[in-house]
Amino acid sequence: MRHVGVLALQGDYEAHGRVLSELDVSWQLVKMPRELDAVDSLIIPGGESTTLLKLMAPIAMRPALERFHAQGRPIFGTCAGLILLARETRMPAQESLGLIDIVAERNAYGRQIDSFIGEGTPLVADLEPAPLEMVFIRAPKIAELQASVTPLATCQDVVVLARQDNVLVASFHPELTSDRRVHQYFLDMVSG
Template sequence: MAEVTVGVLALQGDVREHVAALVAAGASAHPVRRPEELERVDGLVIPGGESTTISKLAEAYDLLEPIRKRIGGGMPVYGSCAGMIMLATEVLDGRPDQQSFGGIEMTVRRNAFGRQVDSFEAPVPIAAIPGGPVHGVFIRAPWVERVADGVEVLGRVAAGPAAGRIVAVRQGNAVATAFHPELTGDRRMHRYFVELVRRA
């Protein structure tokens, strides 16, 4: 099996947790803070955190355009929570000056499920992942309001007041979830992404 190197954008968020999950899923994983580090990876994870902060820091560290270029060139990318917002082509309830990397033609609503106190956990059946629903941890999470024709809906919240909301999508080599799989012991989402990187 070919060795793949996956970077984790290390500007803010659950960087260590994603690195550990990727290693457990069979990849070599490294934090990415500089353009030259981005050049050395086969795929990139954009972790949770605060999307406006990630946007500002990506500009400050000269990573905004290089990441956009790599995604546009087909590099596999996976965004969780704030990472999902960073991959959206349209963001609702964002700051007017907020920038995104793009990559998935979708409209995402920031903090759609509410504030920190409204965080919750729920099962999310993911069509592409066998073995039963993935355990979704939602922390100030977004949801997807609309997707373009080329976007595959991978999962929706299965139960509770948010039942039916789109929380996992894929377009080509770009994958995003509204939840945090790195905060659970379930590595299936990371294995799915590592396999995508390997095939690319």
């Protein structure tokens, strides 16, 4: 039985919870490191990456997430979650967990006022060929990805969804659309 955790320190974690409920998946909010023991996978939602790092520090969430990853449990990061999971971040540089071999450029699509809805192109059969609706809010860009990272979808010819082993990242917010394919892809990783 899949039991997904949603990191609930900051950001729109409730939107991911609604999607999981809609997909009839058991889930819980994760606010403390010990709660990671109760879940087999984790979603790190969008929000503000520097704020997330500040909230994680006093409760020792970073080492807990590193252990979670080392145990092979799947992690899905959207927007700020992508930034936290990246090997390196730029514009400006900041600390990250380094769990996926990408370079993320923060706020690459502009400020809040520059947010937009785009149409993405799936690159793998698991996502079906139909265009994906993608919501970009102060979104990061995957500026570089190593050969060990699989691009899964693009928008405007830029990779915006990628996977390396048990880590999935999205520049956009799939939880803010009615298309459930990205979450279903993650759940299939969990069942794997």
